[in-house]
Amino acid sequence: MSDPARQFGDRLSLAMKLLNISQGALSSEARADKSLVSRWARGIAAPRGPYLAVLTGIVRARVPAFNQLSWDLPLDAFAALLGGEAPPPEPAPRPAAAPSDIPHSRLQSAVEVAREGAAYPGLYALFRVAFRNTGELLAELIVLWREGDRLFFRSFDPSFSHAGELFIIRHQLFSIAEDDARADGMSYWIVNGVAGQKAYRCDGIAMSVAGDRYRTPGATVFVLQRIAELGDDGAPPPVAVLTAISARMKAAYVEGRIDDLAGPRICAAIRSVVGVPRVDGTVDHHLRQPMERSLSVSEVELSPDIAADIDRVCADFTEGSGAVPLAYTRISA
Known part of the structure; x- marks a missing residue:
């Protein structure tokens, strides 16, 4: 062995x-x-x-x-x-089902990636609450890139590294990802996408397990906010760039600044409530992120306040890191 x-x-x-x-x-x-x-x-x-x-x-x-x-x-x-016998050999396991082994969705996604896939590659800050149920907001670095008719992503953090493929199905993104650094966990996303233009903010729901002794399953609303572009080759940036940005995100968490950086709109979306009336009187009986209150926006939907939110996060996480700055034109109020 x-x-x-x-x-x-x-x-x-x-x-x-x-x-x-x-x-x-x-x-x-x-x-x-x-x-x-x-x-x-x-x-x-x-x-x-x-x-x-x-x-x-x-x-x-x-x-x-x-x-x-x-x-x-x-x-x-x-x-x-030791005075015993070895257990009989286990039967050969079936090959693990890779994302490309989802035949029907894979074919449909290839069509939609060809049409809309250019909207998503880039570097993002993902804001979410901690799976360990402390109520704390976290920020983690997400790198999303395209290879032909497929989209891939990796979450970059010193303590874990989920990676997987994203499928575009009817303007939503679906993913199944694994922790390929420790091989002891998986995560699942459903993301509200945008219609064709470059995505600057997307939200959705993530499911994974906490890092506690029982590996407690949980789900949370999250928000992806674009913070940098990829290079001309469309490949993920050097590890040194990713390390620098991730270190800044960790420092912001340690200093208790994630809520302020995310801003009130993102904080309100992430701290979703279930089973009690919302401000508008509606009740969510399960965790959801419907389109009528989605924060997903493309470049044609950028408003001055959203641009200000993006600029604030970029200034803290990416300036001087070596990342390719965002290409959009700053919008004045």
């Missing part, structure tokens, strides 16, 4: 099963957090520093012939040393 963490995880989980060691007991004996033990057993991470020797000692206390080299034995030999 080529993945050392996965190889170790298979053997550790087998040893725990054959020796009747619970995750809690192993955590206590190794003096390691339960979440770390879980990552070892699931093959997400391999033990570092003294932990390998500690784990070896725990097994050796029950199997005297066990030593640190035993972790590298073939699984059958490893199981035999």
Whole structure:
């Protein structure tokens, strides 16, 4: 097996099963957090520093012939040393369904990307509430680019990186994205798009899981606001540019400035309420973002107040970062 963490995880989980060691007991004996033990057993991470020797000692206390080299034995030999048998090999898994394996939507989106796809590539600030249910507003960097008749995006942040494909279906954008840095989560978007012209602001609903111990599922309204253009080649900008912008977004969050940067319109849209009357008397019985109150606008719909919102965010996040400035003409009131 080529993945050392996965190889170790298979053997550790087998040893725990054959020796009747619970995750809690192993955590206590190794003096390691339960979440770390879980990552070892699931093959997400391999033990570092003294932990390998500690784990070896725990097994050796029950199997005297066990030593640190035993972790590298073939699984059958490893199981035999512990007095058991290796589990039968699992059947070969089916290939993961990639976005291009959605045949009907894929074909329809290709037609619509050819017609409307030029409206979306660029750099965006995505404003949303935190999935950990604190009520805090966050900003994360989104890069969206086009390759032929397909649209792709990546969320760029020091702690995670969701990436996926966007499908245009009847002026709305749909996505299924995965965390390809840690391979431990996915996200789903439905975005209210614009009609043909360059998009400067789009809103929609995102669904993912929180970073808590239970990985709590949640959904939130979000707003994408364009903050920079791509270069002439249409490719995402250099990592140094993305890193600089992402660092500014993180600093704004730490300093408590995201609400002020987003502005009252975006804050009101994101902090949507369910099950209670809104100001206009309507009641949302589930989380939704209908077009009658959507903030999605194209370049032909820019008003002075929206342009002012965009300029404020750009000044904070992108000036001096090396990003290509927005190409629109500033609108005076």
